[in-house]
Amino acid sequence: MDMNDGLGRVIGLAMAGKSPWGGGKKPEGEPEVPSTGDDPVQPGKPAADTPADDKPKRKGPRNPWLPVGDEPRRSASIEDIFKHRGPEGPRRTIGGGGGPGFRLPERPGGKSWFPLAIGAIVAVWLGFSMIHQVGPKEEGVVTTFGKYSRTLTPGLNVTFPWPIQNVDIEQVSEFRIEQIPEGTAQKLMLTGDQNLVDLSYIVRWSIKDLKQFRFELADPEATLRDVAEAAMRASVATKQLDDVLSGAGRADIEGSVLTRMQAILDAYQSGIAVQGVQIRKTDPPKEVEEAFKDVSAAQQDADAEINKAELYAQQVLARAQGDAASFDKIYAQYKLAPEVTRRRLYYETMERVLRNNDKTVIEAQGVTPYLPLQEVRKRPAQNEGAQ
Amino acid sequence: METFFETHRNSLIAIAVAIVAALSTMVVVPETEEAVIIQAGRPDRVANRFKPDVPYGETGAGIVMRIPFYERVERIDKRVLNVDMEPQTVLSTDQLRLNVDAYARYRIIDPVRMVQTAGTLATVDSQLSAVLSSVVRQELGRRSFASLLTAERGTTMANIRTKLDAQARKYGAQVIDVRIKRADLPDGSPLESAFRRMQSARKQEADTLRAQGLKNAQIIRAEAEAQAAKIYADAYGKDPEFYDFYRAMQSYDTTFAPDSKSGSSIILSPDNEYLKQFRGRR
Numbered sequence: 040m041d042m043n044d045g046l047g048r049v050i051g052l053a054m055a056g057k058s059p060w061g062g063g064k065k066p067e068g069e070p071e072v073p074s075t076g077d078d079p080v081q082p083g084k085p086a087a088d089t090p091a092d093d094k095p096k097r098k099g100p101r102n103p104w105l106p107v108g109d110e111p112r113r114s115a116s117i118e119d120i121f122k123h124r125g126p127e128g129p130r131r132t133i134g135g136g137g138g139p140g141f142r143l144p145e146r147p148g149g150k151s152w153f154p155l156a157i158g159a160i161v162a163v164w165l166g167f168s169m170i171h172q173v174g175p176k177e178e179g180v181v182t183t184f185g186k187y188s189r190t191l192t193p194g195l196n197v198t199f200p201w202p203i204q205n206v207d208i209e210q211v212s213e214f215r216i217e218q219i220p221e222g223t224a225q226k227l228m229l230t231g232d233q234n235l236v237d238l239s240y241i242v243r244w245s246i247k248d249l250k251q252f253r254f255e256l257a258d259p260e261a262t263l264r265d266v267a268e269a270a271m272r273a274s275v276a277t278k279q280l281d282d283v284l285s286g287a288g289r290a291d292i293e294g295s296v297l298t299r300m301q302a303i304l305d306a307y308q309s310g311i312a313v314q315g316v317q318i319r320k321t322d323p324p325k326e327v328e329e330a331f332k333d334v335s336a337a338q339q340d341a342d343a344e345i346n347k348a349e350l351y352a353q354q355v356l357a358r359a360q361g362d363a364a365s366f367d368k369i370y371a372q373y374k375l376a377p378e379v380t381r382r383r384l385y386y387e388t389m390e391r392v393l394r395n396n397d398k399t400v401i402e403a404q405g406v407t408p409y410l411p412l413q414e415v416r417k418r419p420a421q422n423e424g425a426q
Numbered sequence: 427m428e429t430f431f432e433t434h435r436n437s438l439i440a441i442a443v444a445i446v447a448a449l450s451t452m453v454v455v456p457e458t459e460e461a462v463i464i465q466a467g468r469p470d471r472v473a474n475r476f477k478p479d480v481p482y483g484e485t486g487a488g489i490v491m492r493i494p495f496y497e498r499v500e501r502i503d504k505r506v507l508n509v510d511m512e513p514q515t516v517l518s519t520d521q522l523r524l525n526v527d528a529y530a531r532y533r534i535i536d537p538v539r540m541v542q543t544a545g546t547l548a549t550v551d552s553q554l555s556a557v558l559s560s561v562v563r564q565e566l567g568r569r570s571f572a573s574l575l576t577a578e579r580g581t582t583m584a585n586i587r588t589k590l591d592a593q594a595r596k597y598g599a600q601v602i603d604v605r606i607k608r609a610d611l612p613d614g615s616p617l618e619s620a621f622r623r624m625q626s627a628r629k630q631e632a633d634t635l636r637a638q639g640l641k642n643a644q645i646i647r648a649e650a651e652a653q654a655a656k657i658y659a660d661a662y663g664k665d666p667e668f669y670d671f672y673r674a675m676q677s678y679d680t681t682f683a684p685d686s687k688s689g690s691s692i693i694l695s696p697d698n699e700y701l702k703q704f705r706g707r708r
Contacts, residue, residue, distance in 0.1 A: 185456030341639020348643030352650030359654030363661035
């Protein structure tokens with residue numbers, strides 16, 4: 040940590056434009072060159088050229104790497120340039136490394152920072168690549184120079200650092216879900232009776248052997264999808280359309296797809312356990328949806344027709360039973376006194392009938408009387424008027 | 427002060443040289459790869475060759491030594507690889523078309539041969555893909571449309587696998603499995619006619635349902651009427667003569683009902699039974 044603090048301080052000072060390592064640490068015998076001087080002094084080479092003389096040479100943008108001031112760079116030897124760029128020069132804080140003059144800052148104790156920096160990097164590297172936390176649903180495969188060594192179980196595990204050992208942690212017991220087809224696009228499958236059905240389904244799976252899952256298949260997920268697709272179409276092709284659309288057929292298909300998939304994946308040594316196959320929807324293709332709807336409409340129509348007939352049947356029967364019952368009641372009375380009952384019924388009926396109708400009694404026998412036809416016809420006329 | 431590099435220059439150079447030497451002699455072969463070591467252009471040995479029953483960790487994966495510059499290492503995927511066929515239109519024996527999409531899974535079991543014959547996996551892949559297409563077309567073209575749908579069953583897929591495997595062996599590959607991924611009706615007229623067929627089948631079903639409904643309704647009505655007739659017969663059969671009288675009375679009531687719209691006039695003869703007392707004869 041102290042090293043980090045030290046670095047932070049160094050950087051902070053550099054940003055402030057000051058020399059972070061103060062005076063006294065400079066190489067001896069060299070004058071201090073201010074980092075922001077208007078008139079830098081080059082030892083052994085006093086500023087001889089006047090600005091006026093210099094101007095024609097500097098028309099373009101100023102070369103930032105030239106020493107500050109008007110002094111042309113080539114006037115000093117390479118050794119001089121390096122020498123005079125002491126630790127305080129601008130390149131020290133920006134530029135990075137290389138060159139014989141490169142020097143790291145010193146710690147307060149007078150030692151180099153370098154071993155500490157390397158040590159810190161190594162510590163971080165070791166920490167990250169040696170200690171592995173494996174979660175409750177996870178397993179990890181350890182490979183030593185690419186060779187399988189062991190499988191890590193949940194908990195804190197220690198391995199050799201990268202690149203000696205590499206650890207690949209993967210969720211194993213958690214069920215993963217593969218939805219086929221992705222999205223809501225129509226996916227038509229041919230059924231055994233050469234009809235088409237729009238079918239979508241979900242495969243739930245987990246890893247049962249992480250080694251196999253990692254090492255056996257080039258692309259396990261794609262393999263799973265291919266296998267699911269092949270198994271599903273093979274199963275659907277053995278079924279009739281109506282079975283596919285109905286619930287019982289679906290359960291059959293789900294079961295057989297699961298069995299088929301697991302058999303194929305085991306044959307590939309994929310390390311995949313298929314946990315379940317669920318058909319999400321089985322619909323008729325949208326091109327023929329109307330015809331399918333018409334079938335259910337027809338079923339409704341037929342049911343409605345039958346309901347009407349049943350209502351009629353109830354009415355007819357009830358009427359028959361009512362009529363029969365009332366006849367029975369009267370008949371029972373009739374049996375007790377046949378002639379009287381008969382008479383009574385006759386007169387009562389005649390009363391009702393004749394009371395409400397116009398009556399004409401023709402007295403003389405054998406004589407055709409004058410019939411008051413106008414009177415007779417008046418009634419129908421009145422009735423029509425009343426309507 | 428002397429820098430770290432200046433102090434340890436010689437040892438640092440020695441370490442760097444050692445690392446470079448190690449890197450150029452050692453090759454890491456992971457579990458998922460086989461490596462063919464090629465000596466001046468000639469395959470010399472194989473590291474981590476595929477063997478079916480050897481557990482992981484003992485297959486020879488790991489660090490493999492080679493002589494720098496003289497030996498070259500060719501890495502080959504050891505895993506089960508996929509050949510995807512371009513979807514093919516297959517013409518069945520009954521002249522129906524079907525779009526078939528199949529896949530094959532294979533593995534390089536003889537990497538030396540693979541390096542010698544194909545060079546790269548991409549070559550193997552494209553060549554096997556072409557072979558797969560033609561074999562699938564050949565084998566499925568011998569079948570009727572109905573049996574194409576269930577081509578997964580039976581010997582067809584085994585035949586395709588055998589034929590493809592024979593080709594694959596030439597590249598040092600072994601075909602593990604061939605499967606039909608999808609079998610679809612081609613777009614356009616085959617699909618349209620299938621839809622039409624489905625529609626007409628459903629229309630037939632709908633019309634049948636309606637007709638059945640009408641038929642059943644008719645039967646229900648007839649049965650009810652028959653039952654009613656039986657009830658009437660049972661009741662009235664007890665005394666047909668009285669029934670005749672009783673029903674006549676009812677009938678008069680109904681026919682001459684006061685609310686009947688056509689009011690009626692009745693002309694009675696004095697001989698009428700109703701008027702017999704009218705005359706005071708008795």
